[in-house]
Amino acid sequence: MFDIYAAFERILNDGQIATPLAAILALTELLENSDAGTMFELVKALNDGAEALKQKSSNPISINAGCELFIAFVTLFPHDSDNFTNLKKELILQGQNYAAEALTYRKKIAELAFGFIKDGSVILTHSYSRVVMQTLLLAHKRKRISVFVTEARPRGLGIKTAEELTAAGVPTTVILDSAVAYVMDKVDFVLVGSEAVVESGGLINAVGSNQIAIIARAANKPFYALAESYKFHRLFPLSQYDLPSHNSKILSFPRLPLPDSSTPETTSSVAKSSTSPPTQSQPDLVSPKITQEQISQNNPDVDYTRPDLITLVFSDVGSLTPEGVSQYLVGMFAG
Numbered sequence: 001m002f003d004i005y006a007a008f009e010r011i012l013n014d015g016q017i018a019t020p021l022a023a024i025l026a027l028t029e030l031l032e033n034s035d036a037g038t039m040f041e042l043v044k045a046l047n048d049g050a051e052a053l054k055q056k057s058s059n060p061i062s063i064n065a066g067c068e069l070f071i072a073f074v075t076l077f078p079h080d081s082d083n084f085t086n087l088k089k090e091l092i093l094q095g096q097n098y099a100a101e102a103l104t105y106r107k108k109i110a111e112l113a114f115g116f117i118k119d120g121s122v123i124l125t126h127s128y129s130r131v132v133m134q135t136l137l138l139a140h141k142r143k144r145i146s147v148f149v150t151e152a153r154p155r156g157l158g159i160k161t162a163e164e165l166t167a168a169g170v171p172t173t174v175i176l177d178s179a180v181a182y183v184m185d186k187v188d189f190v191l192v193g194s195e196a197v198v199e200s201g202g203l204i205n206a207v208g209s210n211q212i213a214i215i216a217r218a219a220n221k222p223f224y225a226l227a228e229s230y231k232f233h234r235l236f237p238l239s240q241y242d243l244p245s246h247n248s249k250i251l252s253f254p255r256l257p258l259p260d261s262s263t264p265e266t267t268s269s270v271a272k273s274s275t276s277p278p279t280q281s282q283p284d285l286v287s288p289k290i291t292q293e294q295i296s297q298n299n300p301d302v303d304y305t306r307p308d309l310i311t312l313v314f315s316d317v318g319s320l321t322p323e324g325v326s327q328y329l330v331g332m333f334a335g
Helices: 004-012 019-033 039-055 061-076 084-102 105-114 130-142 158-167 177-186 209-218 264-275 292-297 322-332
Strands: 121-125 145-150 172-175 189-192 196-198 203-206 223-226 302-305 312-315 318-320
Touching: 004 019, 004 039, 019 039, 019 061, 019 084, 039 061, 039 084, 061 084, 061 196, 105 130, 105 223, 105 312, 105 318, 121 130, 121 177, 130 145, 130 158, 130 189, 130 223, 145 158, 145 177, 158 172, 172 177, 177 209, 189 203, 189 209, 203 209, 209 223, 209 302, 312 322, 318 322
Parallel strands: 121 145, 121 189, 145 172, 189 223, 223 312
Antiparallel strands: 196 203, 203 302, 312 318
C-alpha cells in the first residue's frame, strides 16, 4: 500500500522543495499508485491522502495550501482525453511539470523584489526563508545592503540566516526578538517570507512576524512579504486562535497540585500555616526548573499578520497588495 507520508518526507529532504510543493509531489505519486477507475474515486483518494498528511503534521498550514491547490487543479483540469487512463497520465504529467516550474518561482520573486531595494538599504528580516535568502543574496551582488536578523525563537532559525548571509559577505547583525522596536529606527524596510498567504491578504509566518509588522507600522516602515503562489491558501482567520496549527496546549497554564481540603488533617494544617509564622522546621519551597524545550512546546510556531499591516506581497504572479491577493485567490480557485 502506498505510504503518502513517507513519500512526502522523502521529497521534503530536498532542501530546495518547500512544504506545499512536497505535498503536491506526494499527491502526484499517489495518482501514479492509485487504482481508481473513476474521477470520483480519484478525487476521494486525493482527499484521503491530503487528510493523512495533515493528521501527521503539527503545523498543517503549508500542507493544506499545497493539497488544496492540487486537488482544485485535478477537479477543474480541462481535458480532451478519450479515456480515464489517459486522463490520469495527463494529470500526473501536469503535476510533475508544475513542480519543475515552481522551482523557478524564487528567482522570479527575487528579481521582482530587487527593484524595491535601494543601494545602501538596511533591511530587517525574521527567521529563515529560502526566497528571502535568494532575494538578499541577489541584492548583495548588485548593491550595498546591511541586514538585521532576529533570533526567531523558539526555533532560532534566524541564526541560520545570519550564518549564511555572513558567509556570503553580507554585513549582518543578529538581534534579540525583544529588540525589534529598539532597532526599527535604523531600518529602511522589513522583508519576511511566509508559511502561507491567506484569503484576507494576511500572512501566516514564523511567530513574531505579527509583532514586527505592528512595530513597522508604528514606525512608518514598509513591511514586505515574499510568497510563492503555491503558498496562497483559502483560509480566512480572524485571530491567532483561528489558525489550524493552534491547539489547547499552546500558551496553557500548568496544573499545580492542590492540597486536599476535604480531610480534617489537611484543613487544620492549612489553617495553621495561614496563621502561624514560618519556623525553621518548615521546609523551603523548591522552584521548578523550566527548560527551553518546555517553553517551545507551550508556544506557537507561527502567527497571523493582518492585511492592513502588510505593504506588498511579492510573488511569482507579481507584486500584489493584500486586496490583490484576495482577488487572485478567487480567480485561481474559480477555474
